[in-house]
Ligand SMILES: O=C(O)CCC(=O)C(=O)O
């Protein structure tokens with residue numbers, strides 16, 4: 001197999017310290033990163049390392065539960081719950097070798113919080129962490145709105161997590177250790193993709209590397225296959241942020257939604273151990289009206305945008321699976337792309 005090509009690219013690291021007095025500088029830095037790379041890291045964001053470590057501990061405790069206990073909170077198309085090895089990406093046509101548990105703030109979680117008898121403080125601890133990540137997201141939303149010429153609270157109102165139908169999602173991820181065998185099988189972790197939502201915030205653990213990006217989606221090959229990738233490596237106190245497809249269209253393509261992946265370990269220097277990460281997907285309310293300041297794309301609601309994205313996703317996946325001559329049936333139980341709430345009726349038979 002050809003060695004992966006890598007390119008040195010600078011992924012900006014932006015401090016949110018003294019936000020109120022430095023707001024103009026922070027807006028400039030965030031908008032420039034969003035326009036040029038689509039990825040940036042934030043530090044001095046106000047969530048302490050012990051708070052992040054505590055959430056990772058909760059995540060590890062959840063994934064360490066017996067399979068039959070995890071099966072009591074199964075994933076459903078509202079994009080909540082537990083799944084393992086069920087997410088097939090259009091870029092690979094094969095399931096990611098991971099398990100994940102998705103949590104939301106509102107009514108979609110009914111019956112899907114792991115029971116107190118298994119993990120007593122899991123729900124309150126997770127909700128507390130989610131509200132902290134939401135608060136950081138709201139600062140970024142103020143900057144992004146400001147940069148696009150909208151009122152400061154334009155995006156925060158569209159992502160109000162106190163609404164019962166809020167769709168923003170915290171996703172706990174656990175990638176299994178990959179055997180160092182030389183059998184030619186690629187064990188995908190998170191196959192190359194772009195996120196469909198508004199803005200993703202990602203927490204990683206020191207030493208558990210693997211996240212890579214391939215910017216310039218308009219010029220790279222399909223899903224960046226064969227293109228040059230860049231490793232995303234920051235200390236664990238940094239939050240990695242990336243623009244999703246929704247914000248790309250909401251900004252008339254000014255801000256870039258970028259291909260990224262967690263590399264399938266296959267070369268000697270790759271990281272083969274297990275990896276835990278935590279992603280927070282900001283998703284707008286279903287009734288939000290979405291249109292960029294230049295009206296490049298027609299007006300859609302948050303709900304319509306999601307449904308369109310889902311349709312495109314399943315069409316791409318179907319094409320990939322057919323190309324690999326596997327029965328389309330395998331799509332029946334697949335979960336949708338990252339950060340998106342699927343419609344209840346799936347579009348692929
Ligand atoms: O686990 C990671 O580091 C990335 C996950 C990701 O890109 C996603 O779930 O959308």
Ligand SMILES: [Fe+2]
Pocket residue numbers: 193194195200260338
């Ligand atoms: Fe992603």
